[in-house]
Amino acid sequence: MIRWLLGPAVVAAALVAVTGCKPASRGPVQITLQRFFGACDAEFGSSTDVPAAEGECGIITTLINKFNADNPDIRVKVNIVYWPGYDQLSAELAAGHPPDLVTMHESVISDYSQRHLIMPLDAVLASVGVDPAGFTRAAREGVTRDGSVYALPFDTWAPLWHVNLNLMRAAGLVRDGAPVLPHSAEELLQQARQFTRATGKPYLIQSIVNDPAASARNLFTCLMQQNSDFFADPRRIRLQTPEARRVLQLFKQIRDEGLTTRDQDYTAATAAFLNGQGGVYIVGTWMIGTYEQASLQTGSPLAGGYTVVPFPQLYSGRDVTYADGHSWVIPTAKRSAQKTAAIARLLRFLRDNDFQWSRTGHLPAYQDVIDSARWRALPHRTEVARLVDTAAPLPAGVQRQFTIQQIISEEMESAITGQKPIDSALADAERRVNDLLFNLL
Amino acid sequence: MDSCEQTAAPSTRRTWAASKSEARSGLLFVAPYLIVFAVLLIYPLFSGIWLSLHKADLFGGSQFIGAQNYARLFRDPVFLTAVSNTLYFVLLTVPPLTLIGLGLALALNNRSRWSALLRGLFFSSSVLSVTIVTLIWRMVLIPDGGLIANLLTSIGRSPVAFLSDAHLALPAIAFTTIWWCIGLPMMLFLAALQQVPRDLYEAARLDNAGRWRMLASITLPSIRHTALVVVVIELILQFQLFGQAQIMTLGGPNNASLPMVLFIYQVGFQRWDIGYAAAASEILFGMILIAAMTQYFAARGRESR
Structure with a gap:
């Protein structure tokens, strides 16, 4: 009886001993990647065909699938966050459980680098042969803080003028197949009036409702074009200036004369351009692919009539456009050398596939991709290529840039819609931004 | 009077002991809730009040500033x-x-x-x-x-x-x-x-x-x-x-x-x-x-x- 009872117990104990003493199985190294750009698993969840993928979400999803397929010793687990995801990242960092690799706007890097919440990547990038000398000027400026590279740049993006050539042609604003663009604020008003008279539609489509950044980006571009040094001190903004007043007056006049759409949020404005409700939509590089696809469809208001150009130079200072970029950062945390090496390999893979990513419409972050024939052969890239020279971010030392954009956009919106006098809105924006920067630790 | 006291004293003691025992049992019954209440509500409340008297960000580095945050709010x-x-x-x-x-x-x-x-x-x-x-x-x-x-x-x-x-x-x-x-x-x-x-x-x-x-x-x-x-x-x-x-x-x-x-x-x-x-x-x-x-x-x- 005792033997009958002991038998299975001994076998079980032996099994436990065997499995317990056996070294832990060395499965693939797991990397947690946290990104925005949306979720599209239904369409691309199992695809590894990167050249066939379209759009930000499609391309990044297939890129990660391809990396997983090509590197069986590494497993990339993707955590998709609602744009831009920094509240979640901050909470994860505060809790001490950050992901291993995160998408980050270059304008946000200072917030995290100054608190040592993300790692300098010089050594990591060098270990896989990524040389910052190969970055474009805009990308290098975007990811470098105090002489160290804090991120792998993925692209540079800027607000562009997406143009409905069909409507512009009806308004007599197309010459030799290209849109006639303004070279000054006065010309902008004149052409906008001509457009609206001829088509009965607003010249501009703008996302102004609940948009945390669009108006601020327009202001930054127009201030830079006037050589206004509004962030001479990164801890203090100057907005009560004739240059800023001039910009707000221009956009208010455009609205007052009915030359722009009203009360549209981002979704409505994006759809409005697709539906041919206006001539020019000021939005970023990421919409090029979508609108180009629409222009190839018969029956679309954009059919055979879409182009895109950088923000025109409206002021006589210099040709410049406010720009930002997407990049990849590694939050500071204890990691094994094996995991860090795996992350470095993924970074190398992302750098090597920057051309694929640039099919989204974003400007490549690497000079060799910009110079390549295949990139220039993509639709409209020759039109936007000059952004490589004209794109400019805010000074690297400016912290909380997303919040600053939100404050400025709110105040601009209230001035443009007439809820506040322009001078009050500028004074309020300046006070609120400076209060924010003054109270940083 | 004395006899009264003598008979009443054990009875009072018993009542007191019974009520003490009842109180202990009662306390045991409510203890799980009280602990959760204290940890998840009382502690955060006082911790929040203490935090409000500091200039602090999400990642530490706090500095005591008294009621300045309140003055700034108003x-x-x-x-x-x-x-x-x-x-x-x-x-x-x-x-x-x-x-x-x-x-x-x-x-x-x-x-x-x-x-x-x-x-x-x-x-x-x-x-x-x-x-x-x-x-x-x-x-x-x-x-x-x-x-x-x-x-x-x-x-x-x-x-x-x-x-x-x-x-x-x-x-x-x-x-x-x-x-x-x-x-x-x-x-x-x-x-x-x-x-x-x-x-x-x-x-x-x-x-x-x-x-x-x-x-x-x-x-x-x-x-x-x-x-x-x-x-x-x-x-x-x-x-x-x-x-x-x-x-x-x-x-x-x-x-x-x-x-x-x-x-x-x-x-x-x-x-x-x-x-x-x-x-x-x-x-x-x-x-x-x-x-x-x-x-x-x-x-x-x-x-x-």
């Missing part, structure tokens, strides 16, 4: 706007939620099949998440292709931009909230109405009392405690407006629909100014406490008179 026009928006929102929502909830409960307090169906229908919005509710109402309210905009256009009127008009944004959010939250007060009132003894109504009918008389003299006095509970619950809930404003308007335009909780969220999690956010949270806590207690004591005062 000089901050955006915070003051958020306070007034929150009070306005409470005014816009709590009375209608109470009155409409009561009205629906009175109308549907019978055993008919239609009443059962309508009770379920009115309560159904409460089970939806804030994201679904706000998406539905955005589709109704937006001026570009929204339901109301289409209706107005079909009768030759211009669409109204409810969510980007400084005067309409908060009322639009309030309307959405009432639609979303009406189920709970209705159910609470229904439960209370079903507790009112039927014989009171029968007696009133024998006395030829009309419907209004019965409502004023029997129904409303009988459910006054529930009415107080509904008002206090709704006060506490509506002071904490967040998701609807975050999704529908982002607090705009020009902070016209910015509630205090969204202000606290933006300051704490987007600006990392966690000491300042804690100070704003304490003020919100104080406001909710005062509002709820005022209502409670006013009702008790009326009752004792």
Whole structure:
């Protein structure tokens, strides 16, 4: 009886001993990647065909699938966050459980680098042969803080003028197949009036409702074009200036004369351009692919009539456009050398596939991709290529840039819609931004 | 006297020992809740008060600054706007939620099949998440292709931009909230109405009392405690407006629909100014406490008179 009872117990104990003493199985190294750009698993969840993928979400999803397929010793687990995801990242960092690799706007890097919440990547990038000398000027400026590279740049993006050539042609604003663009604020008003008279539609489509950044980006571009040094001190903004007043007056006049759409949020404005409700939509590089696809469809208001150009130079200072970029950062945390090496390999893979990513419409972050024939052969890239020279971010030392954009956009919106006098809105924006920067630790 | 004392002393001791034992058992029963209450409510409350006296961000490095965060809040026009928006929102929502909830409960307090169906229908919005509710109402309210905009256009009127008009944004959010939250007060009132003894109504009918008389003299006095509970619950809930404003308007335009909780969220999690956010949270806590207690004591005062 005792033997009958002991038998299975001994076998079980032996099994436990065997499995317990056996070294832990060395499965693939797991990397947690946290990104925005949306979720599209239904369409691309199992695809590894990167050249066939379209759009930000499609391309990044297939890129990660391809990396997983090509590197069986590494497993990339993707955590998709609602744009831009920094509240979640901050909470994860505060809790001490950050992901291993995160998408980050270059304008946000200072917030995290100054608190040592993300790692300098010089050594990591060098270990896989990524040389910052190969970055474009805009990308290098975007990811470098105090002489160290804090991120792998993925692209540079800027607000562009997406143009409905069909409507512009009806308004007599197309010459030799290209849109006639303004070279000054006065010309902008004149052409906008001509457009609206001829088509009965607003010249501009703008996302102004609940948009945390669009108006601020327009202001930054127009201030830079006037050589206004509004962030001479990164801890203090100057907005009560004739240059800023001039910009707000221009956009208010455009609205007052009915030359722009009203009360549209981002979704409505994006759809409005697709539906041919206006001539020019000021939005970023990421919409090029979508609108180009629409222009190839018969029956679309954009059919055979879409182009895109950088923000025109409206002021006589210099040709410049406010720009930002997407990049990849590694939050500071204890990691094994094996995991860090795996992350470095993924970074190398992302750098090597920057051309694929640039099919989204974003400007490549690497000079060799910009110079390549295949990139220039993509639709409209020759039109936007000059952004490589004209794109400019805010000074690297400016912290909380997303919040600053939100404050400025709110105040601009209230001035443009007439809820506040322009001078009050500028004074309020300046006070609120400076209060924010003054109270940083 | 002595004998009395001698006989009473052991009895008192026994009573005292029994009550001590009972108290210990009682304490054991409530201990799990007390521990959770202390760890999740009392400690964070005092920790928040302490944090509000510091200049601190999400990642440490705090510095004691006394009441400076509070002084800064009372000089901050955006915070003051958020306070007034929150009070306005409470005014816009709590009375209608109470009155409409009561009205629906009175109308549907019978055993008919239609009443059962309508009770379920009115309560159904409460089970939806804030994201679904706000998406539905955005589709109704937006001026570009929204339901109301289409209706107005079909009768030759211009669409109204409810969510980007400084005067309409908060009322639009309030309307959405009432639609979303009406189920709970209705159910609470229904439960209370079903507790009112039927014989009171029968007696009133024998006395030829009309419907209004019965409502004023029997129904409303009988459910006054529930009415107080509904008002206090709704006060506490509506002071904490967040998701609807975050999704529908982002607090705009020009902070016209910015509630205090969204202000606290933006300051704490987007600006990392966690000491300042804690100070704003304490003020919100104080406001909710005062509002709820005022209502409670006013009702008790009326009752004792």
